[in-house]
Amino acid sequence: MNILEGFYSAAVLHGDYKYSESGIYRQINSASEHEGYMGYIKSLPINDTPEIFGLHENANITFAQNETFILLGSLLQLQPKSAAGGGQSREEVLEETARSILERVPLPINEAAVMEKHPVLYEESMNTVLIQEVGRFNQLLQVIHSSLNDLLKALKGLVVMSQALEEMSNSLFINAVPALWTSKAYPSLKPLASWVTDLVARMQFMQDWIDNGIPKVFWISGFFFPQAFLTGTLQNFARRNLVSIDTISFGFEVLKQPVHHLEEAPTHGCYVRGLFIEGARWDQDAHLLVESRPKELYTDMPGIWFYPEVNRKQPDTAFYLCPLYKTLQRAGTLSTTGHSTNYVLAIEIPSDKPQYHWIRRGVAMLCALDY
16 A cells, blocks of 8 residues: 555646656656657666665665575475585485584573572563573474484484485485474574574573573574563563553663663663664664665664553654564464464654655564574
8 A cells, every 4th residue: 555655646646746766757747749658668667676666776686685595495406315426425414414413502401490590470570481482492402402313313224214304304405494393493584504503592592591690681583482572571560560461562762872781671671682674774873764775685773672651652753663573584374372473563663754665665673584
């Protein structure tokens, strides 16, 4: 509807109306003759530019990258599974990859020790969030370690190479995350090497929380289920102020100081870090959302303060209600908890442009990229 709004409006009746910012796509004077119309049509670019749809010129780069990734992914699927001549054999590559992952990925965390150190308390919902996150990560870690050990045994002929292990080995060989793992994991579009690095960082975040207590700044991208963390933040506020959680919603403030300079947690709400933005960028000096630089597809967002408020009213102007997704896919399914598997929430970002401008740009915030 935002795209059609630029075409179906009274303004298009004016002879100098422009459908795009550059003026390439514009209204033709009604007094023009046939030659004038044909001349304008012939002057149009052969391939439509992204601006006709309200997108930034970087959209062409994203399109080209997606086409390339699809092509290269298909080629990887077609490559032979046996090596000819010198170099490592397929089995040697798989064994080296499996052992490397086993060395890097930590073992499951002792949940009983976590519950003893961070018991479930009515006054502190973050303890419950931590215990739930550890449980989810432990299921994933258990599957990773058990399946990799079974694969190593199968490569040596000690156990039968089952269909599941065969599919897993095919994924490891082309640097893809096995389906056996993704079924137990959080949404992610990263290739295997980056996925393992990301998992190790997430587990380090959890271990730091366990060892040192509730963080001053939360890495929201490191959560298995960030919606539970946000609900826990609202619960803490509701219980401390004796108000109904249904009347509370988040306000947002983009921080001006770097998150590593924050010495204390906020009195209410939470500081979060680790977000990216696509389709625009954050201008720290102007403290506003501005246009992306050429060839800069994603940029880091500063830390954001999520502060709960009772019966909060959304501002009418000077902001963009930016959706936050877990991955670049921007699509998910409705889980049994009533939450989307990909969409997290919408964040109000200061802006001096109207909402529809950024909607046409396809601006969104992301918890993780695909590399």
